[in-house]
Amino acid sequence: MAGAASEQERSPESQAVRGARRGLLLVLSSPSGAGKTTLARRLLAADPSLRMSVSVTTRPPRPGEVDGRDYRFIDPAEFARLQAAGELLEWAEVHGNLYATPEAAVLEALKAGLDVLFDIDWQGAQQIRERMGQDVVSVFILPPDGQTLERRLRERAQDSEDVVQRRMAAAATEIGHWGEYDYVIVNADLQTSFSGLAAILAAERLKRVRQPDLPDFVRAVLAGL
């Protein structure tokens, strides 16, 4: 305890300096129409340390979708190649189309001290949890009630009743997996839900296990006492 020494006199060893954080994988799942995409976009816009994970898919682009932003659109042969090479963090088949998350971009972002946001379904969430363990934080977004969800699914898709029914069945299946997630947000009010989601990200970054620099930091604090 060297109370009289000025900071200039101290050796660099006793300076408490923060090191790199351990990046996390923030997984968002929900049935379509529960507001997940809006929440994800807002969070990305608000947080410069968060990157969106761009999935690959074999389905054709929908109107307005941009290759490399919404998805990377690839053909089934390329998908099979990535899969065989073990380069996919998770993959799933939905309505006959293949979707996956290539691992490389995610690991690169984590290495750079960034967090990565995933907008994926329960199948993808399960696989990412298995492969990435404690680095995964998963959040399930629930609609405020069934009627609202159904209305949104009907408004959104100017589709046949057949397609709407298929979407509702898929929504019910997705909702059935809410119990596998760390956090659950009932999206009754978008601003409240967004605050909650932002709080989850902020809090998870403060978890002791996500601050691998703390042992050295504490050593320096004690040395400076």
Next chain:
Amino acid sequence: MAGAASEQERSPESQAVRGARRGLLLVLSSPSGAGKTTLARRLLAADPSLRMSVSVTTRPPRPGEVDGRDYRFIDPAEFARLQAAGELLEWAEVHGNLYATPEAAVLEALKAGLDVLFDIDWQGAQQIRERMGQDVVSVFILPPDGQTLERRLRERAQDSEDVVQRRMAAAATEIGHWGEYDYVIVNADLQTSFSGLAAILAAERLKRVRQPDLPDFVRAVLAGL
């Protein structure tokens, strides 16, 4: 899936309604002088669902301390009685004085759907974790460096060097337990630390396991689809 039915026509069984939340115990520990008390006061002022746990102690009140607000000041006989009756959630002896948290007030607050904030040391935190398990969320506040902590301990106490040295030794011991906490905040900037602490509380409330009404809620959502 009854898309055409209005909300009025639905039976109350299919209405998705939120039930009571499961209260949590937010434990804050830190060495004296790291800013814990200021952070605790701000959080209490900002959050109407959070109650401060008032400890009992056998030490005499310090100038400005109010009985029932800062502590409940009791004599050693009363302390022994509470202890023998198993009414203490945790207790510790610090510098020859006894401190404890009576269990009844805490359980009452939790039952009322409130969260309870604890400003206690590592000994108390260990005991509360043992007794209350998953309901405990623990946060350790670290000073930005040793010099700042030492300066705060010296400024704060117009005391003899002896007392200052004893406080610094106690601070070092307390800091040694940072690794037992769920979250760690390095208090370099009070506003940033406060935001982090508020985020931890907000996020923990959104943990799936703290929302025991979700199974019923999800059942009603699915019924309304």
